[in-house]
Each structure stands twice: as structure tokens, then as C-alpha cells.
Amino acid sequence: KQEVTQIPAALSVPEGENLVLNCSFTDSAIYNLQWFRQDPGKGLTSLLLIQSSQREQTSGRLNASLDKSSGRSTLYIAASQPGDSATYLCAVRGRGGSARQLTFGSGTQLTVLP
């Protein structure tokens, strides 16, 4: 059964810092990995989707990497801003019987201090 872990559970940084959020998964047989942002009490906003054949994806100040063989992904946020404060979730889509499902990590709660 796929398990997804995100470390750290919470992170607080001063504005302007570059930071890295980590995601690891136990089964490397995945279709893709998706990073989401969630503000308190709100829905999930899709940030980046990386296919299993890709190594990285970029969108603005965000860069996500994927190392499928080692079961790891990172989300790099450049020049962090207070508006980046939110919970960041990674989720993997598996193959076979679990292909219809996303398996989520527990998230990293990010606070960017002004």
C-alpha cells in the first residue's frame, strides 16, 4: 500500500527566503505526483503536476522535482512571501488497482513571516 510522507510538518521562515518542502513515497510505480496548496478552511489549489517520466516542473517561483527511483519529490519556493503561507500537500497517483486514487501526504504547514 502506498504511503506518502511530508517532512517537516510545519515550517516558519522569514520573508524572502528560498525554501524546500519534501515529499517521499514508498511505491515508485506511480503515474504522476501533484502538489497542492490549501488555505485554512478552503479547497485545494493544484500547483504543479509531474508525470512519472518527468524530472521537474516549474511555475513562476515554484519548482517541483521528482526522483521516482528514490521515491522523493521536492517543492522549491523562491523568494517566499507572506501570501505563500498555507498548507502544502503532495499526492501521488499510483498504477494498477490504486490508479484511480490519489494518496496524500499529511502536508507541510508553511508560515512566511513579514
Added chain:
Amino acid sequence: DTEVTQTPKHLVMGMTNKKSLKCEQHMGHRAMYWYKQKAKKPPELMFVYSYEKLSINESVPSRFSPECPNSSLLNLHLHALQPEDSALYLCASSQGRTSGPYNEQFFGPGTRLTVL
């Protein structure tokens, strides 16, 4: 347009009430999902519809009854809920077959449900 809408935003109901949650998307997606999310936890999958047919039911109690009237709409009918069912209910959609590798899921804003 990558928007999934959900109504109502908030719902308070008693344990004997019957209510429905609604979800709509106009992206031409053919897979739609219901998730339940408790505070400070990741979303838990409840149901998946693929081409308007129920394809996954994650052992959800029968007091939750999903319905997909057409490819754009997804309902969740609620009856005789328990206080522990209070949570944020999220709807999502994705294009094509749910097992496809290019299936990015888009989520709605959720319905905050409180059961008294």
C-alpha cells in the same frame, strides 16, 4: 476555465435531517470525486464517478449517497448523519479515464458541514 463549484459553502444539520451537497464543473471532465477532510488531516477519498458511473466506493456508510445526474454535476445526499461526520467535503474532477497518466485533479472550495 479550471473551476469546480460547490454549494452550499456551509451547512448545519441535525441528525434527522436530509440534505444534499452539490458540485459542478464545466471543463468537460468525465471523472468526479468526493473527499472528506477532517481538520489538519489530508483529504480521504469517498467516491469516484467515471463517465457518470460509480467506480469506487471506499466503504462509505450508507448514510452518504452519491449521485451523478450528468457529466457536469455530482451530488452527495446526506441522511441520518452523526456528529463525527462533521468535516469539509471536497469535490474534485479530472479529465478522461481515471487511470490515465495525465489526470490532474481540480478541487472545489468545499462545503463545511456541521452535524449537531
